[in-house]
Amino acid sequence: MTIKRKQKHVLGLSGGKDSAALALYMRDNYPDLDIDYFFTDTGKELPEVYEFLDKLEAYLGKEIIRLNDDKGFDYWLNQYNHFLPSGHQRWCTVQMKLVPFEKWVKSYLDDGYEIVSYVGIRADEPYRDGYVPTQKFLTIKMPFADDGLVKADILTILRSTGVGLPAYYDWRSRSGCTFCFYQRKIEWVRLMERHPERFEEAKAYEKNACENSTRGESYYWMGKNEPLSTLEDPKRIQQIKEDHLKRRERYFKKKRRNSLIEDEKLIEMLDLDAIYDDIEGAGACTTCYK
Ligand code: SF4
Structure with missing residues (x-):
């Protein structure tokens, strides 16, 4: 005989718009579900x-339960021989969010x-596995995808509840660590301008990794041969800004007719991956940015 298990409903908040809208949606549309909201804090968030x-x-x-791994980024960086996390070696997400x-x-x-576990994947994006459960009795549900909600609906939820969007959407497209390697170059420039101390911290991590990593090669968060210190050169900053403006203009020429969102600055941040001809999320894990 199969014994029916009790159910525990959980919803992870990344600090991004989709998981936040999902929490609001579940509270207002499924009030009978007793959901535990949680946030896994790397200690390096904006x-x-x-x-x-x-x-x-x-x-x-309701309280948002804060989870963390108690050890922190510096401990793990040391464990990984000063080898910075990257898209190929995303130890940060594993050790500081999933574990x-x-x-x-x-x-x-x-x-x-x-x-x-409820995840904020929408109906207008391909289903992706933000979290592949390793435990037997862990089920993932995607209410937005199931109920047909798309990006414009998510904005409506955030605005109509008065919660609004996180303030970083003024300048950055994703939540997550201040030094997240999924940032675009323009976002690194803006991190330097908005949060110079966080930028300096990222620069120091990169310098330390280049000096101490046993990997045998230098890895830079902004890309090949481009350490963050490159942004000390105003000419490079200017180039990055001009390149971004060109991409933005090109995107807006294509987009304008279909746009349901009126604020261009907001579209720029919500569609930043598309501006750079990339898929939404650009390969980043939904645990970090959704
Ligand atoms: S936000 Fe970026 S740096 Fe932080 S845990 Fe996620 S992937 Fe790693």
Whole structure:
């Protein structure tokens, strides 16, 4: 005889718009579900993310559980022989986001629960596995995809609840660590302008990795042969800004007729991957930016 397990409903907030809108959507449309909202904190998040979580918490009327791995980025960097995380070696997401989540749900699984985890994948994007469960009784649900909600609906939810968008959408397209390697060059420039101390920290990590990594080659967050210190040259900054403007103009010429969103600056940040001819998310894990 199969014994029916108790269910624990959880929803991970990345600090991004989709998971936030999903939390609001679930609260307002599925009030009978007792959902635990959580945020896995790397300790290197943008200050705007913490401000946004506070606003969300106020609307949800419920504490957002903060998970972290207790050790932090510096510890793991040392464990990985000063080898910076990258798209190919994303140890940061594994050690600082996925493992703390797995540890947290383990006690519920051991206690006989089935975990139902809600993820903010929308109906207008390909389904992607932000989190591939390794535990047997962990089920992923995608209510936006199932209920047919698209990007414009997500903005409507955020605006109509008064929560709005995280403030970093003024200058950056994704949540996550200040030094996330998924940033575009223009976002590195803006990080330097908006949060110079966070930029200096990223620069120091990069310098340390180049000097101490046993990998045998230099890896730069901005790309081949381009350390962050390149941005000390105003000419390079100018080039990056001009290149970005050209791409932006080209994109807007194509986009204008179909756009449902009126604010160009917002479109620029929401569609930044498309401006750079990339798929939404550009390969980043939904755990970090959704
Ligand atoms: S936001 Fe970027 S740097 Fe931070 S954990 Fe995710 S992938 Fe790694």
